[in-house]
Structure formats: structure tokens, C-alpha cells
Amino acid sequence: MRILVIEDDVEVAGYVQRALNEAGHTTDVVHEGDGGLNLARSGGYDALIVDRMLPGRDGLSIIADLRAGGDRTPVLILSALGEVDDRVVGLKAGGDDYLTKPFAFSELLARIEALIRRSQPEEQATRYVVGDLILDRMSHKVTRGGEHIVLQPREFRLLEYLMKHRGQVVTRTMLLEGVWDYHFDPQTNVIDVHISRLRAKIDKNFDTLLLHTVRGRGYMIDDGREG
Amino acid sequence: MVVKARRFIPWRTASFRLTATVTALFLLACLGVVGAIYWSVSDLLLRQAIDDIALRSSRLEAALKTAAPSEIKQTLDSLAEARDDGLYIVTDTSRARVLAGNLPNWPLNFPTDGRADIFEYSDNGNPVMAVGMASRLAGGRILLVARKAKAQQVLTARMRWIVVAGGGLIIGLGILAGLALGYFVIRRIDAISRAGDAFIQGDLAVRVPLSGADDELDDLARTLNHMLGRIAQLMSGMREVSDNIAHDLKTPLNRLRIRAEGALDDRLSDQARRDALAGILAETDDIIRTFNALLQVARLEVGVLDKSPETFDLAALVRDIAELYEPVAEEAGATLEVSTPPTLCVSAHRQLIGQAITNLLENGLKYGCDDSCDRRELGIRLVVDEGEIAISVADRGPGIAVPDRQRALERFVRLDASRTKPGTGLGLSLVAAVARGHGGRVLLLDNEPGLVAQFRLPASLLVARTEPAECHQRFEEIA
Numbered sequence: 001m002r003i004l005v006i007e008d009d010v011e012v013a014g015y016v017q018r019a020l021n022e023a024g025h026t027t028d029v030v031h032e033g034d035g036g037l038n039l040a041r042s043g044g045y046d047a048l049i050v051d052r053m054l055p056g057r058d059g060l061s062i063i064a065d066l067r068a069g070g071d072r073t074p075v076l077i078l079s080a081l082g083e084v085d086d087r088v089v090g091l092k093a094g095g096d097d098y099l100t101k102p103f104a105f106s107e108l109l110a111r112i113e114a115l116i117r118r119s120q121p122e123e124q125a126t127r128y129v130v131g132d133l134i135l136d137r138m139s140h141k142v143t144r145g146g147e148h149i150v151l152q153p154r155e156f157r158l159l160e161y162l163m164k165h166r167g168q169v170v171t172r173t174m175l176l177e178g179v180w181d182y183h184f185d186p187q188t189n190v191i192d193v194h195i196s197r198l199r200a201k202i203d204k205n206f207d208t209l210l211l212h213t214v215r216g217r218g219y220m221i222d223d224g225r226e227g
Numbered sequence: 228m229v230v231k232a233r234r235f236i237p238w239r240t241a242s243f244r245l246t247a248t249v250t251a252l253f254l255l256a257c258l259g260v261v262g263a264i265y266w267s268v269s270d271l272l273l274r275q276a277i278d279d280i281a282l283r284s285s286r287l288e289a290a291l292k293t294a295a296p297s298e299i300k301q302t303l304d305s306l307a308e309a310r311d312d313g314l315y316i317v318t319d320t321s322r323a324r325v326l327a328g329n330l331p332n333w334p335l336n337f338p339t340d341g342r343a344d345i346f347e348y349s350d351n352g353n354p355v356m357a358v359g360m361a362s363r364l365a366g367g368r369i370l371l372v373a374r375k376a377k378a379q380q381v382l383t384a385r386m387r388w389i390v391v392a393g394g395g396l397i398i399g400l401g402i403l404a405g406l407a408l409g410y411f412v413i414r415r416i417d418a419i420s421r422a423g424d425a426f427i428q429g430d431l432a433v434r435v436p437l438s439g440a441d442d443e444l445d446d447l448a449r450t451l452n453h454m455l456g457r458i459a460q461l462m463s464g465m466r467e468v469s470d471n472i473a474h475d476l477k478t479p480l481n482r483l484r485i486r487a488e489g490a491l492d493d494r495l496s497d498q499a500r501r502d503a504l505a506g507i508l509a510e511t512d513d514i515i516r517t518f519n520a521l522l523q524v525a526r527l528e529v530g531v532l533d534k535s536p537e538t539f540d541l542a543a544l545v546r547d548i549a550e551l552y553e554p555v556a557e558e559a560g561a562t563l564e565v566s567t568p569p570t571l572c573v574s575a576h577r578q579l580i581g582q583a584i585t586n587l588l589e590n591g592l593k594y595g596c597d598d599s600c601d602r603r604e605l606g607i608r609l610v611v612d613e614g615e616i617a618i619s620v621a622d623r624g625p626g627i628a629v630p631d632r633q634r635a636l637e638r639f640v641r642l643d644a645s646r647t648k649p650g651t652g653l654g655l656s657l658v659a660a661v662a663r664g665h666g667g668r669v670l671l672l673d674n675e676p677g678l679v680a681q682f683r684l685p686a687s688l689l690v691a692r693t694e695p696a697e698c699h700q701r702f703e704e705i706a
Contacts, residue, residue: 100519102511102515104512154550154551180547180551182551182578182581182582182585183578184578184581184582184585185516185519186551186585186589187516187589187654188555188589188592188593189555190551190552190554190555193554193555193558194551194554197554216505
């Protein structure tokens with residue numbers, strides 16, 4: 001995937017570029033706002049990573065400009081401003097996700113990949129399938145190997161979120177935001193506990209484990225095959 | 228900057244200028260009233276005099292119409308004898324030759340056509356005002372009957388005196404009032420300036436004295452005192468924060484440095500180096516977490532909460548968070564009991580309130596039980612009582628001793644009992660800051676045994692629900 005990084009901190013930008021390239025993406029970097037907007041307008045990117053405070057033109061106005069021109073490329077906003085209100089402002093300006101500095105690279109990668117995936121058309125699936133695990137979004141039924149699995153509503157949403165991002169790492173923060181809509185950090189391992197409960201329901205008694213813990217990054221649901 | 232105490236220069240005080248303006252306006256009004264009275268009384272007197280003259284004139288005219296000059300002279304002489312206010316003169320047609328009467332000559336320009344009019348003549352050098360009326364006698368002679376307008380003259384003189392004396396009195400009193408007002412107001416404003424100066428010099432305890440009059444200056448003083456109190460609180464808060472940052476951030480930074488130094492050691496195996504780096508990462512995350520919490524508390528305390536509250540179901544939020552933590556509690560061997568009304572629609576900051584509830588629950592889980600406690604029970608309750616919305620988290624732990632309770636809400640304060648457990652020391656102070664930001668408060672109470680931490684919000688945040696859709700649980704669709 002082609003990703004454009006608009007970030008004025010040369011070191012952070014270089015680090016993000018190297019790491020994204022290692023993850024198999026093609027990355028361009030611009031260090032100031034106007035050049036960033038021009039490059040973004042020229043198109044062809046699958047996602048943009050835009051710092052909020054930039055020399056020349058600030059990040060939010062870049063996004064607003066792109067959106068005004070009908071450009072729907074997913075945008076991840078990076079910002080040192082992390083309050084609830086700042087976040088709301090960022091998303092209102094047309095950003096698709098918001099990440100507060102300092103961030104862990106695994107968080108950035110997971111989020112940008114989720115954004116790229118989200119913008120692709122195969123989206124409106126009524127059921128998700130991973131291996132022999134099937135989640136039906138209409139009837140709210142989950143089966144594995146034809147066997148019905150009873151889930152609490154929240155467990156269903158958690159599984160739905162994971163399966164929607166199948167094959168991708170989702171971080172604990174993403175789960176907290178995506179499933180619970182909490183944009184704050186609990187200190188304890190609440191998510192881990194919920195994941196282990198879910199795992200007990202979907203993976204126990206089966207030979208193939210689908211719900212994986214990716215150490216230091218998060219969780220991923222996958223049957224080990226490509227696609 | 229030090230403001231010099233204001234010297235008392237009367238005309239430079241606002242109260243003096245104000246008094247001067249009021250006095251001048253009042254003076255003008257008084258002059259207007261006096262003028263109107265003068266004009267109307269004088270007009271009335273004049274009319275009376277004219278009526279009187281018309282009567283006298285017609286009588287005398289009838290008596291003298293055809294009389295001989297000698298007879299005229301005799302009549303007028305005898306009338307003059309009376310020495311009352313009557314004035315008479317008879318002249319020839321040209322009005323140049325005086326035939327009889329007690330007026331020295333015909334008044335200049337006095338009309339001869341029978342109209343009443345005023346004129347002035349000189350009585351032994353004194354100007355005297357008179358009202359008269361002319362009439363024609365036989366032989367072209369002209370008779371003028373007049374009377375001195377004494378009342379009018381007296382009135383004018385008195386009015387002049389009243390205007391001068393009264394005006395002087397008003398101006399004098401005005402000046403006095405202005406000076407007194409200026410002096411007293413200046414004295415009180417001086418007191419305010421002095422308090423401000425002392426505050427600037429660093430005496431954070433100083434306050435503006437109240438006069439006790441409960442007037443607008445006292446209101447001002449109270450507002451200023453409130454402001455000074457707030458500034459003092461913020462300044463001491465800042466000092467305390469910097470002290471605590473020095474301690475709570477420098478310590479982990481120092482550990483971080485030591486670990487980084489250790490990781491640079493050439494003799495380390497790859498695995499050991501990886502472990503050292505993982506340790507550094509974890510330490511950094513802790514520092515970031517502390518830093519974020521600190522920033523958040525600080526921003527809440529300067530009051531950034533006016534913006535964008537949302538309407539949401541607080542009862543659903545409490546149940547939601549309880550549901551999030553229920554498995555955690557269970558793993559820790561505790562029960563979590565939840566009690567809320569079916570819905571409670573409020574207008575507030577959902578994320579912040581959520582974080583506050585989360586912090587309370589995490590505290591309950593962390594400190595709610597030590598090894599000695601026999602029942603591991605946690606409870607979260609949402610009620611509306613005594614005009615407040617109260618969210619209580621109760622545990623059966625060791626509780627907090629009464630003298631420590633206030634301190635537990637302050638930033639970075641970690642009671643000795645908890646020093647060994649992980650945490651930033653900012654959890655409860657964030658809860659307190661969120662509560663204050665919403666106009667509420669946090670109470671720490673006794674659960675006998677255990678602690679009840681109560682997060683209380685004013686009932687003014689309640690939203691009377693008109694349409695159920697307005698207070699829906701947001702975010703039904705997964706993003």
C-alpha cells in the first residue's frame with residue numbers, strides 16, 4: 001500500500017517511514033503542510049498520516065481541503081493534543097482516526113492497516129468467516145465447525161470487531177475504542193480478561209487456535225492461511 | 228509592577244467628577260423650576276395690575292373727560308396727595324407739555340391708544356417700574372393713569388437673591404459631597420490596591436478588607452478576594468505539582484537512564500539486551516501514562532470543561548463499565564454488585580465521567596482488599612439523592628483513615644499503605660478534578676468496614692428526557 005506521511009519532526013517521520021516500509025508499504029514523507037497537501041492532492045495514496053501541527057499549513061486544514069475536494073483517502077491524525085475535545089475536533093475536520101503522541105509504532109501500524117482495510121469495498125458483509133468460525137451479523141449467531149456458540153452481547157461485538165479486522169493486529173486501545181467507545185486508558189488488563197473469556201468460548205476444545213495474542217502489540221484473529 | 232497608592236487629588240477622582248456633573252444638572256433643573264415660577268407669578272401680578280389700572284383709568288377718564296384744565300390739575304393734585312402707588316399725568320396732544328400730575332414727564336414711547344403697558348421712570352434717581360394706561364380727554368389732552376409695579380419689583384429682587392443663594396448652596400453642598408464621596412471611595416479603593424500590591428509582592432494570604440456596608444464596593448472586594456483565592460490555590464497547586472513532578476517523574480526517568488546504560492553494556496547477551504530494552508519500553512510507557520494523567524488533571528483544573536458536553540444515559544454507562552470490569556473482579560476473586568436506575572439521562576462529558584468511574588473501580592479493585600479481609604465485595608451504585616447524582620463505589624478493604632481522606636484526593640498523594648502498589652497517584656485526583664469540572668465533588672466515606680468513594684454531580688446535569696432517542700446509547704454500530 002502507498003502511504004503518505006506528513007510530519008514535521010524529521011526523526012519521527014524517518015522512523016515511521018522505515019517501519020512502514022519494513023511492514024511492506026511504500027511510504028513518502030513530507031515535512032511541511034503545503035507540500036504535503038500538493039502531494040496528497042496528486043493522489044494515488046491508500047492512506048495519509050498527518051501530523052496536526054505543521055509548519056506552513058496545519059494538518060486539520062489539509063484534511064479539510066482534501067475532503068472539500070471530494071478526496072476520501074483515509075487519514076490518521078497524529079497529535080500531541082490528546083484531550084477528548086481535541087480528538088472530537090480532529091475527527092470532525094474529516095480525520096478517520098486519531099492517535100496521540102507519543103505512540104507505540106505497533107499502534108500506528110495496526111490503526112493505519114485497519115483504516116486501509118476499512119476503505120475497501122468488500123465491507124458490507126453480512127457474515128464474517130475465519131476458518132470454520134462464522135459470525136452472522138444479521139441473526140447475531142456464532143458457530144464454529146457447525147457448533148453453536150453462545151456469546152454475551154459484548155462478547156459478540158468484541159468478536160465482530162476482531163473478525164472484521166481478521167488477519168490484522170488490533171491493539172487493546174483499538175478494542176477499547178471500537179467495542180466500548182472509551183477513549184481513555186484503564187490501568188488494569190481489562191481487555192486481556194475479556195479476550196481470554198472470548199477465547200475460552202471460541203478456541204477451547206478446538207485443535208486450531210484462531211484468536212492469537214501478538215506479543216507487545218495486541219490480538220489477531222486468523223486461521224493461518226492467506227486471505 | 229507595583230501600583231503606587233493613589234494620592235487624593237479631588238478633581239481627579241471619578242466620584243468627584245460624577246458629583247460635579249450631577250450637581251450641574253441639578254442646578255440647571257432648579258434654575259428651570261425657579262424661572263418657571265418667576266415667570267408665572269410675575270405674569271399673574273402684571274395681569275392684576277393691568278385690571279386694576281383699567282378700572283382706575285376708566286373712572287378718572289369719566290371724571291375728567293370734559294373738565295377744564297384747572298379742574299384737572301386740582302383733581303390730580305388731590306389724588307397725588309394720597310401718596311399711594313398711583314401715578315398720573317395729563318399732557319397736551321404732543322405729550323411734550325405737562326399740564327398736571329405727579330409724573331415728571333410722559334414716559335418715552337408709551338402708547339396712547341388705550342393699551343395697558345409697562346414703563347420705567349426715574350423717581351429721584353431710582354428707576355421705578357410702573358404699569359399704566361393712556362386715554363384721551365377733551366381738547367386733545369392725554370391722560371395717563373398708572374401705578375407702581377412694586378410687587379413685581381420685589382419679586383424680581385427676591386428671585387435674584389434666591390437664585391444666587393440657592394445656587395450657591397447647591398454648588399457648595401455638591402462640592403462637599405463630591406469631596407467626601409471621593410475621599411471615602413478612594414480610601415476603599417486604596418485598600419484594594421494595597422491588597423493587590425501585597426499579593427503581587429508574594430503575600431498570597433492577603434485579602435481585600437470588606438467595609439461591612441455590603442455595597443457594590445464590597446461586592447467588588449468579594450469578587451477580587453475570590454479571584455485572589457483562586458490564584459493562590461492555582462499557584463500553590465502549581466508549586467506542589469512541580470515538586471511532585473520532580474519526584475514522581477524524575478525517579479522513573481532516572482531508572483530509565485540506568486536501564487539504558489545497562490543495555491549499552493557490551494557483555495550482554497542478545498536475550499539480556501532484548502529484556503533490558505523491553506524494560507526500558509515499559510518504563511517509558513509508565514512515564515507517558517503519568518504524564519498524560521498529570522496533563523489531564525491540570526487541564527481540568529484550569530476549567531476546559533465548558534465545551535461540548537453530550538447527552539447520554541449515565542445509568543447505561545455505569546452498567547457498561549461495571550460489565551467491563553466484572554470479569555476482572557471475578558478473576559481477582561471479588562464480586563461486583565451493580566445497582567442503577569433503568570435510565571438516567573445527563574448532559575456531561577461522557578469520556579471524562581467514564582474515566583472517573585473507571586478510576587474509582589480500579590481503585591476499589593486495587594485497594595479494596597488486602598490479605599486480611601475476609602469478604603471480597605465490590606459494589607457500584609448510581610442514585611439521585613439530596614439533589615445530587617451520586618455514583619458510589621464501595622469496597623471491604625482497609626478504608627482510609629479520616630484525617631487522610633482530604634489528602635487522598637490531592638495530586639500525587641499516595642497514602643503510605645499504597646506506596647508499594649503500581650500507580651501514578653493521580654487516579655483519585657483526576658476523579659476529583661472531573662467532579663469539580665462538572666460542579667460536583669468527591670466524598671470518601673466509611674463503609675464499615677471498607678471505603679465508599681462517592682462521585683457526586685449536581686442534579687442540574689440531569690436532562691429531562693423528552694424523546695427517548697435523545698438519550699440513546701451511542702455507538703450501536705461498530706466503526
